[in-house]
Amino acid sequence: MTDTLIVGGGTAGCVLAARLSENPDHTVRLLEAGRLWRAPDGFPAELLDATSLPVGADAPWLWRYPVTLSDAGVAGNIVRGKVIGGSGAVNGSYFVRATAADFEAWSRELDSSKTWSFDSVLPAYCRSERDVDFGDHPWHGRSGPIPVRRSANPAPLSEQFATACAAVGFPAIPDLNANADAHGVGAVPCNIEDGRRVSTASGYLLPALSRPNLTVQEATTVVRIRFRGMRAIGVDVMHDDRTETIWADHIVLSAGAIESAALLLRSGVGDAEHLRALDIPVVHPAPVGAWFTDHPEIGLEYRLDAPEQATVPLEYVLELDDIEIRPYTVAFTPGVQRLGIALMRPQSAGVLRLRSADPAIPPAIEHRYLSAEHDRTRLRDAVATAAQVLHRMSAQSRTDPMPRPSKTADAWLHANLATSQHLSGTCRMGGADDDRAVVDELCRVHGLTGLSVIDLSVVPVPLSRGPQATTVMIAENMADHRSRDGGGRTSPRL
Template sequence: MTSTLVVGAGSAGCVLAARLSADPAHTVRVLEAGPVWASAVEMPAHLLDPGHLPVGPDSGVVWRYPGNIVRGKLIGGSGAINGSYFVRPTAADFAAWSAAADSARWSFDAVLPLLAELESDRDFGSAPGHGARGPIPVQRTADPAPVSREFADRCAALGFAEIADLNAVPASSTAGGDPGRPPDTGAGRPASLGADGFGRVPLAVAGGRRAGPALTHLYSALTRPNLDVTGGTTVTRLLLRGSRVIGAEWARGRERGTTFADRVIVCAGAIESAALLIRSGIGPESQLRSLGIPVVLPAPVGAWCTDHPEIGIEYRGPVPESTTVALEYVLELDDLELRPYTPMFTPGLRRLGVALMSPEATGELTLGSADPAVPARIDQGYLRSARDRDRLRAGIDVAAQVLGLPLGTVDDTWLRTYLGTSQHLSGTCRMGPVGDPRAVVDECGRVHGIEGLTVADLSVVPVPLHRGPQAAVVLLAALIADLYAV
């Protein structure tokens, strides 16, 4: 019997704990900082409504960080509060990931069977590279909201091609090109952009409910005698004996305790996983010393991270009668994604997001205190690169054409004013081979230099992904769980 302690029941933690505990030779103990309801039917209905992102000032289920960054703090993690967009990374993303990890394990051809196994695609389930029997229901909106339909019509009128399936397999998946791209008509598009096309967003929803990993994976496994999930419990520090992890210390209200295990898999998300490692003495040496944390292992935790900067263009528009999901269509242009949101985030104003999916500039996460209650600092590095600013300007140009709105001069001040985050941080515990000075974990998520310790969440992704990260993190957790099956 191997005992595994999983830190965090978020997107990755739910999938990983469910897959590991399917084997009775494992005992799996999960500690989650946020609430864990005993069954899915007990989850508050508003948390399951995919048209509502429960991240506002009154939300009791988020972690908050400077820079308007939020993360889910509940069973299901960020996957339980997100926009339900479930789009696979591109074949080129997997090629870059595989190269950075120095492992064919992460190539598109290697991961494709698992991507298909995980999904039940209601629209394309029988198409090559798709699945119709997996735990995650995927579908595209059949009856788009007026704002989405207008967006699609405008994209078509400008000559952009419509992509039927954003999750389609490319003709030659080893070629490293983007999947599902029909020949580009090119008509009416800015010559500089090499437009790709617009399409309906694959969504992880079913029966009008957000189908996050708690619902698709963890709740159905909770009756297993070898799986225990405890909520309201924050892991404050990993316990190490020499260079081996032996468990973790935790806090639950005023209670303090320790849990021992043969191995620990950290799934606390790109921010809290890195913070936990640093608090435990695994991190940049100078930072550890300045925080007064004994150095267990110098490692570049938090030294590299990436996200998708997003410019929010707001304009007057009619109040929607209702919204079923936040985003129904996107337009993809090389490394840009245009997102016509269906809800109004500011009363009376519609929003079109312009996101840069492959920024050149990278960011850094650091701790200002060893106290777990003090949030990590994240310097996203947004707009630091002239190339990134130019790419965003190019996207805003297209947005102006799609909206038929003159946006005036888009200088750097303008960009800074409307800049936001896509909430897609990754890479704080980067994957890479021994000898890679930026790498924290190996191709299987094992922390270099520490026995028994694995990180399995968005922290380990070593390259910017051209799509939102939810499909990637689910895949990653499933793949790592399978590697650790006894």
């Protein structure tokens, strides 16, 4: 029987599979719903090309979800990677750490436990990276599996943005991953090498594939978790239109914040009333999907008299504590550029529920963006700052200016609303007496044994930076906890 069965070979799942299988006495099985290629050169060119996001209407490697972004009825669509490497195989390659303030907030959710303090997690961030610009500096790693670099030759648009930020009075931040709480403009650290996106699949998993104690199955979708009493003992999977049950000593869900939550709910772990309404037998009541957070983004479109240049989608950002302003280098419409203004610590929270017990039907996802007055105020202020920067760039705005009175300005915010696709927290972490918590501080599902969630689902606070590097860190940190426990066949603490 498998010691650890990991559901989902995405950003977190690939890290865990590689790290846990370093112990030859520990058998690891990774199940991924999407395709696997066994060498980086085998990946389709679109997945490797870091200059654009391979998320077009025909892309075959995506989960797609209709969502409601706000109560004003703003609808949207979001995607996640359904391929080895998960969302990290299709994303913008922006690899930046969360701030010390984020980890203070996270630790407060755990009664000031030190497991997720900034000092405790820093070694895991460092282990993950091979920073080619700052690897020799304190706070950095130079031998980890993920190459991290900033654009050596930024596009003219990015340079104009950085110059405009300086002219408005914002300082330069040389290293966004070291000055954890700094305000100002800085070059984006990216997980790329030779123009290629390096996901945790190519960085961590592929080099480990030859280990005899690691099995990876592609095109295998887990549809339900099996329990004996309160112990998780296996999973039902679909593979080539056949169903099968796979048994394991310990099951780790790393299916991402949407699918890990949906899987728990379909398996009977969730709000009892909601599950009964869908005829799902209740195994254990838990607030799965009752809260999530994501970064709302307002888009300002503009034209700029500057040559376009193929590069990573985002080379510079302006960080203003809870606001991130992003001059995307990729034109969403030919000739039209976009400035994204994201609220990184929103108070509005979303809800995820099942529509049906049928795994083929995607869950209902309501972001409830802009429902808190605080969020609307912060975004109104941020749009005014962004307009100043655009003015300094001599950009020609294509978006109608935000009107002044706050009521009409709010309608304008709704009309220009989008999402950063950073959904997290559906299985949030907290103490046993926290009625919002699904997992404990070591990612084990409260009230059940043999079952953990290790991915972006567990983060209990909004992260004020993009979540990719932190998802890698979470998996590194939990794998390390396990190995410090002795790394034996069974895994009492994971």
